[in-house]
Amino acid sequence: MENINNNEQTLNSNENVLDRGIVHNSSLDKDIFKVGGKELKSRLFIGTGKYASDAVIPDVCKSSGAGVITVALRRVDFNSKTDNVMQHIPSYMQLMPNTSGARTADEAVRIARLAKAAGCGNWIKIEVITDNRYLLPNGYETVKATEILAKEGFKVFPYINPDLYVARDLVSAGAAAVMPLGAPIGTNKGLKTEEMIRILIEEINIPVIVDAGIGKPSHACIAMESGADACLVNTAIATSDNPIMMAKAFAEAVSAGRRAFLAGQAVSQKFATASSPLTGFLDA
Numbered sequence: 001m002e003n004i005n006n007n008e009q010t011l012n013s014n015e016n017v018l019d020r021g022i023v024h025n026s027s028l029d030k031d032i033f034k035v036g037g038k039e040l041k042s043r044l045f046i047g048t049g050k051y052a053s054d055a056v057i058p059d060v061c062k063s064s065g066a067g068v069i070t071v072a073l074r075r076v077d078f079n080s081k082t083d084n085v086m087q088h089i090p091s092y093m094q095l096m097p098n099t100s101g102a103r104t105a106d107e108a109v110r111i112a113r114l115a116k117a118a119g120c121g122n123w124i125k126i127e128v129i130t131d132n133r134y135l136l137p138n139g140y141e142t143v144k145a146t147e148i149l150a151k152e153g154f155k156v157f158p159y160i161n162p163d164l165y166v167a168r169d170l171v172s173a174g175a176a177a178v179m180p181l182g183a184p185i186g187t188n189k190g191l192k193t194e195e196m197i198r199i200l201i202e203e204i205n206i207p208v209i210v211d212a213g214i215g216k217p218s219h220a221c222i223a224m225e226s227g228a229d230a231c232l233v234n235t236a237i238a239t240s241d242n243p244i245m246m247a248k249a250f251a252e253a254v255s256a257g258r259r260a261f262l263a264g265q266a267v268s269q270k271f272a273t274a275s276s277p278l279t280g281f282l283d284a
Contacts, residue, residue, distance in 0.1 A: 047234025183213025224257025
């Protein structure tokens with residue numbers, strides 16, 4: 001009975017997270033992630049950039065178990081039959097084009113509309129970046145683009161700094177999720193913004209997907225242990241010596257972190273506490 005009560009307390013304490021479309025039963029064996037009108041078995045999203053060869057992408061998709069993949073529309077040459085990254089993306093993957101290269105809300109909106117017209121569906125990752133040095137997203141322009149596209153029926157996934165006020169504005173604008181950065185994009189430095197992301201997880205009632213900066217599986221595991229709904233990983237997989245093996249490692253890390261979160265982590269103690277009793281038969 002004690003274990004059952006502990007599980008119930010854990011689920012109650014995570015009520016805000018569970019309200020974000022997460023479904024699971026009392027044994028925690030079923031944990032379906034609902035976002036953008038889709039049910040996803042995997043909480044790992046992957047990308048298509050920086051691979052030495054795009055030909056490895058199908059095997060990476062399979063090894064990762066991911067159901068969502070993002071691609072920069074500016075990389076796509078729909079007229080090419082030999083040099084088109086889209087040819088390497090398996091048909092079972094949910095495509096999430098991104099607006100990489102956009103510097104204003106208007107540019108992001110135009111790219112999103114082009115992607116939809118080209119048959120890429122209505123999921124869109126908004127990236128509006130005006131900072132050339134650190135490649136940090138522009139929150140104001142991102143909110144503007146999100147509001148426009150959400151009204152047009154897009155499932156909008158905005159890439160942001162982990163700013164609570166921007167995130168709240170995005171919820172009001174109709175975003176399907178928010179995607180805060182863990183560290184500047186492509187740096188592989190891990191969760192440098194961990195505390196800020198924790199605040200979003202606690203306060204925002206739509207999925208929080210950690211994006212950018214995750215450099216190794218342990219980073220993704222920590223993000224999931226903190227209660228993030230998913231992680232998007234590209235550079236750390238694509239630039240590894242063995243992207244297929246690294247994709248599997250990230251899949252396992254995301255799964256482990258998620259289960260740790262649902263299980264409820266042990267509370268830290270100030271002093272050492274024996275895991276087995278030191279009294280009893282010794283006293284006798």
